[in-house]
Amino acid sequence: MVRAYKGVTLIELVIVIAILGISAASLIPLGASWVAKTQVEKTQKLLVEAYNKxxxxxxxxxxxxxxxxxxxxVAKLTVTNGSSGAEGVINVKASDDSTVLxxxxxxxxxxxxxxxxxxSSCTAIQLNNNAALIDTTCTGGYTISRSGVSNVTVTAQF
Structure with a gap:
């Protein structure tokens, strides 16, 4: 009488692990691009919020x-990009240029x-009492980019 054993063989287990490994390796770039896109979108929302303020x-x-x-x-929007792993900063300043609002x-x-x-270069957006741009070299537009594993760039106007 032959007895049948129930369970998985070593070969079946190796095949399942290989399939899972290949699936995970193919999803990593997709996840990295999603993170990059999310970071750019969040930064864009913060910049627009700063401009509105x-x-x-x-x-x-x-x-x-x-x-x-x-x-x-009357108001000034400044952007300082991060360096050496430090985060970047967006500030809205009052007319005295020292009070951060x-x-x-x-x-x-x-x-x-x-x-x-x-x-020309534009380091800050300065607004007068009508919320109009003072410095004519600034066009009121911006470019947000993220480099690294996935490159994402957004260019828009306020």
Whole structure:
């Protein structure tokens, strides 16, 4: 009388583990690109929120600045990209340029560039009491990019 054993053989177990390994290896790049896209989208939302806070401050104009003043800036949005693994920072400053009204951080792998007209650089967006751009070299646009395993770039206007 032959007795049948129930269970899995070593070969069947190795085949299942190999299939799982191949599936996991094919999903890793998909996960990395999803993380990159999510980081860029979150940073974009933070930047737009900062711009909205700056325009609100500019329209409120708590210090009574006029467009004809020597320095008509009412609100300023600055971006500092992270370096050496440090997170980047977005700040909204008041007209005195030292009081930070709102601040947030974004991932170190993400960088933000404020777009400028050709041949110039734009380090901050300055708004007057009508929430209009003061510095004409700044176009009001931005580019957010993430480098690394997956590269993602978004370019838009405020």
């Amino acid at each position: 700056a325009t609100t401050e500019a329209i409120k104009n708590p210090n009574g600045k006029l467009q004809t003043d020597t320095n008509p800036m 709102w601040s947030t951080k974004y991932p170190a792998a993400v960088s933000i560039t404020l777009n400028a007209s050709s041949g």
